Amino acid sequence: MSVRIGLIGVGMIGQDHIRRLTQVLFGASVVAVTDVDADRSKSVAEGVRGCRALGSGQEVIRADDVEAVVVTSWGETHEEYVLAAIEAGKPVFCEKPLATTQDACLRIVDAEVAGGRQLVQVGFMRRYDAAYRAVKAVVDDGAIGAPLLMHCAHRNPSVPPQFTSDMIINDAAIHEIDLVRWMFGEEIAATQVLKPRRNSKSALDDPVVVLLEMASGALVDVELSVNIGYGYDIRGEVVGESGTVALAETGDARVKREGLRSHRVAVDWRERFSRAYDVELQEWLDALSAGTSTGPSSWDGYAAAAASDACLEALRTGGRTTVSLRERPDFYMKAQ
Ligand code: NAP
Numbered sequence: 050m051s052v053r054i055g056l057i058g059v060g061m062i063g064q065d066h067i068r069r070l071t072q073v074l075f076g077a078s079v080v081a082v083t084d085v086d087a088d089r090s091k092s093v094a095e096g097v098r099g100c101r102a103l104g105s106g107q108e109v110i111r112a113d114d115v116e117a118v119v120v121t122s123w124g125e126t127h128e129e130y131v132l133a134a135i136e137a138g139k140p141v142f143c144e145k146p147l148a149t150t151q152d153a154c155l156r157i158v159d160a161e162v163a164g165g166r167q168l169v170q171v172g173f174m175r176r177y178d179a180a181y182r183a184v185k186a187v188v189d190d191g192a193i194g195a196p197l198l199m200h201c202a203h204r205n206p207s208v209p210p211q212f213t214s215d216m217i218i219n220d221a222a223i224h225e226i227d228l229v230r231w232m233f234g235e236e237i238a239a240t241q242v243l244k245p246r247r248n249s250k251s252a253l254d255d256p257v258v259v260l261l262e263m264a265s266g267a268l269v270d271v272e273l274s275v276n277i278g279y280g281y282d283i284r285g286e287v288v289g290e291s292g293t294v295a296l297a298e299t300g301d302a303r304v305k306r307e308g309l310r311s312h313r314v315a316v317d318w319r320e321r322f323s324r325a326y327d328v329e330l331q332e333w334l335d336a337l338s339a340g341t342s343t344g345p346s347s348w349d350g351y352a353a354a355a356a357s358d359a360c361l362e363a364l365r366t367g368g369r370t371t372v373s374l375r376e377r378p379d380f381y382m383k384a385q
Contacts, residue, residue, distance in 0.1 A: 051076055051077060051078055052076060052077050052078075052116050052117050052334055052337050052338065053077075053078055053080045053114050053115060053116045053117070054070060054077055054078065054079050054080065054115065054116070054117050054118070054119055055079075055080065055081040055082070055083075055103075055109035055110065055112055055115035055117075055118050055119070056079055056081070056082045056083075056109070056118075056119040056120075056121060057082075057083055057084075057106040057109055057110075057118065057119070057120050057121065057122050057126075057130055058083075058084055058106075058120065058121040058122030058123070058126070059082050059083075059084045059089055059090050059093040059121070060084070060089075060121065060122075061319075062121050062144060063082075063084075063093075063119075063121035063122075064093060065319055065326070066119060066121055066326070066330065067079050067082070067093065067097060069326060069327060069330055070119075070330060070334075071097055071098075073327055074327065074330055074331045074334060075331070075334070076331075076334045076335070076338060077330075077334050078099060078100075079097050079100050080099055080100055080101070080112075080114050080115060081094075081100065081101055081102075081103050081108075081109045081112050081114070081115055082094050082097075082100060082101075082102055082103070082109070083102060083103045083104065083105055083106055083108065083109050084102075084122075085122075087102065087104070090102040090103075106120075106122070106126070106129070106130045106133070107130075107133055110130065110133045110134050110137050110139065111137065115139065116139065116140075117139055117140040117141065117142070117337055118130065118134045118139055118140070118141040118142070119141070119142045119143075119144075120134075120141060120142070120143040120144060121144045124145075124146050124148070124149045124216075124219070124220055125149055127143050127144070127146070127147060127148050127149075128148040128153040128156065128157065130143070131143050131147065131148070131157050131169060132156065132157060132160055134168065134169075135157070135160045135161055135164055135168055135169065136160070136164075138164070138166070138168070139168065140168045140169075140170075140337055140342075141168055141169050141170070142170045142172065142330070142333050143169060143170070143171055143172060143350075144171075144172040145171055145172045145173055145174075145220075145223055145224065145227070145350075145353075146171075146219055146220060146223045146350065146353065146354060146357070147169070147171045147347060147349075147350025147351065147353070147354065148350070148354060149219050149220075149354070150219075150354060150358060151351055151354040151355040151358050153354070154347065154350050154351035154354040154355075155351055155375070157169065157347050157350070157351070158347045158348060158351050158378075161347050161380075162378055162380050167342045167346060167347075167380070167381075168342070169346065169347045169350070170333050170336075170342060170344040170345060170346070171227075171344070171345040171346070171347070171349055171350040171353075172329065172345075173224065173227040173228070173231075173344075173345040173349060173353070174322060174325045174326055174329045175224055175225075175227070175228040175231075175322075175325065176227075176228065176231050176329075176344075176345065177325040177326075177328040177329040177332070178322055178324075178325035179324065179325070180296045180297055181228060181232070181285070181296065183297075184232070184285065184287060184294050184295070184296055185231070185232050187287075187294040188232060188233070188287055188289070188294065192289075192292065192294075193287065193288075193289030193290070193291055193292035193293060193294055194289040194290025194291040194292065195265075195289060195290050196232075196233060196267050196287050196288070196289050197267055197268075197288050197289060197290060198267065198268050198269070198270075198287070198288040199229060199232070199233075199267070199268075199269040199270075199285065199286065199287045199288070200269075200270055200284070200285070200286045200288070201225050201229075201269065201270065201271040201272070201284060201285045201286075202271070202272040202274075202282065202283065202284040202285075203221055203222065203224065203225060203271060203272070203273050203274075203283060204272070204273075204274045204275075204277040204280075204281065204282040204283070205221070205274070205275045205276070205277065205281060205318075206276075206277060206278055206279065206280055206281060206316070206317070207275070207276050207278070208253075208275045208276065212253070212275065213253070214253045214254040214255070215361060217253065217254070217255065217257055217273050217275055218242070218257075218259070218273075218357050218360045218361050218364065219354070219357040219358075219361065221273055221275060222259050222271055222273050222357065222360065223353050223354075223357050225259070225261075225269070225271045226261065226353045226356045226357055226360075227345065227349060227353045228285075229261055229263065229269045230349070230352060230353070230356075231345075231349075232287070233263055233265070233267060235263050235264045235265055236263075236264050236352060236372070236374060237261050237262065237263060237264070237352075237356040237359075237372050238262050238263065238264045238371065238372060239261075239262040239359070239369050239370060239371045239372060240259065240260065240261055240262070240356060240359040240360045240363050240369075240370055240372060241259075241260040241262075241363045241368070241369050241370070242257055242258070242259050242260070242360050242361075242363045242364040243257065243258040243260070244257055244258075244364075245257075245258060248274065248276055248277075250276050250278065251275065251276035253275065253276070254364070255273075255274060255275050255276055256272055256273055256274040256275075256277075257272075257273050257364070258270055258271065258272055258273075259271040259273065259360055261356065262369075279314060280314035280315060280316055281314070281315045281316060281317045281318055281320070281321050282314055282315070283296065283321060284296060329344065332344060346381050347381070348377060348378075348381035351374075351375075352374055355372055355373075355374055356372050359371070359372045
C-alpha cells in the first residue's frame with residue numbers, strides 16, 4: 050500500500066523529507082505541497098511526479114487524495130495544522146516541536162483523545178539514530194549500573210536570522226529534552242538554565258547550559274551553542290554507577306598526527322542524522338499501513354514542551370523551575 054501524502058512547508062527539512070519519501074523509502078507518494086512562498090511550493094511540486102502545489106495548509110489537509118499529512122513549516126504554525134489534521138481524521142507527522150508551548154500541545158492532546166484515535170507522531174528523530182539506540186541499549190542492559198548523569202552538547206554552526214534566543218530552548222534543546230525522557234524512561238522533574246560568557250559572534254543568548262533534573266534524581270547537562278561556526282556537533286555521554294557510555298560519531302575517520310587526534314565533523318543535521326530520518330519516516334509509513342502508531346506521541350510533544358517552558362522560565366528567573374505534568378491519559382500508555 051502506498052500512502053498519499055500532503056506536505057506543508059517546503060523549506061529545508063520539508064524538501065529533504067520529500068526527497069526521502071519519494072526517492073529513499075517505500076510506501077509513500079507526495080501528492081500535494083504548500084508553502085507561504087507560493088513560488089517555492091510550485092517549483093518543488095514541479096520536481097515531484099504526480100504532485101501539485103496548493104494555496105494553503107488547510108487546502109492540503111482537506112484534499113480528498115491526501116491520506117496523511119507531514120508538517121514541516123515553522124514551529125509556531127504547527128498547532129493549527131495538527132489540529133486540522135486531527136479534525137479531518139488524517140494521520141499527521143509533525144516536525145518537532147509539536148507546538149512551541151505546553152498549552153498549545155495540550156489542545157492537541159485533548160483533540161486527539163476526544164477523537165479516540167492516535168493520529169499524531171512528532172519528529173523526535175534522535176530516538177531513531179543508531180548511536181543513541183546503542184547508548185540506550187547499554188543503559189537498559191544495566192551494563193554501567195544505574196545512570197547518574199548525562200552530558201550532552203548540541204552545537205550548530207549557525208542559525209537563520211529569524212532564530213530567537215527562546216528557540217535555542219524550544220526548537221533546539223527540545224531534542225535533548227525528548228531524548229533524555231526516552232533514554233531514561235522517566236519524566237523531567239525540574240530545570241535550570243545557565244548563561245556562560247556570550248559568544249561575541251552571536252546576537253543571541255548563546256551558548257546556554259540547560260540542566261534537567263530527572264524524576265530519579267539523575268542530572269543531565271546540555272550545552273547549546275547555535276553559532277559555533279566549525280560544524281554540527283552532537284555529543285552525549287551517560288555516566289552510570291560503574292561505567293560510562295558515549296555516542297560515537299558515525300562514519301568518522303579518526304586521525305592521529307603530531308600529538309593530536311582528529312576526526313571529521315558533520316557539516317549539518319542532514320548529514321549527521323540522515324539515516325535516522327530515513328528510519329523514522331519508514332517506521333511511520335509502516336505503522337500507517339498497519340493501522341497503528343509507534344513513534345513519539347502528542348503526549349511526548351506535550352511533556353517536552355512542558356520541560357522547555359520550564360527552561361524558559363528558569364532562564365528568565367535564574368532559578369530552579371519545577372516541571373509538573375497533567376496525569377497521563379491511558380490513551381498514551383502504549384509501549385514504544
Ligand atoms: P525552513 O527552511 O524555514 O522551512 C520552513 C518552511 O515553511 C519555509 O519555506 C517557510 O516559508 C514555510 N512556512 C512558514 N510558515 C508557513 C505556513 N503557515 N504555512 C506553510 N508554510 C509555511 O525551516 P526548517 O529548518 O525546514 O524547519 C521547519 C521545521 O522543522 C521546524 O519546526 C524545525 O524545528 C523542524 N526541523 C527539525 C529538524 C529535526 O532534526 N527533526 C531539523 C530541522 C528542522 P518562509 O521561508 O517564506 O517563511
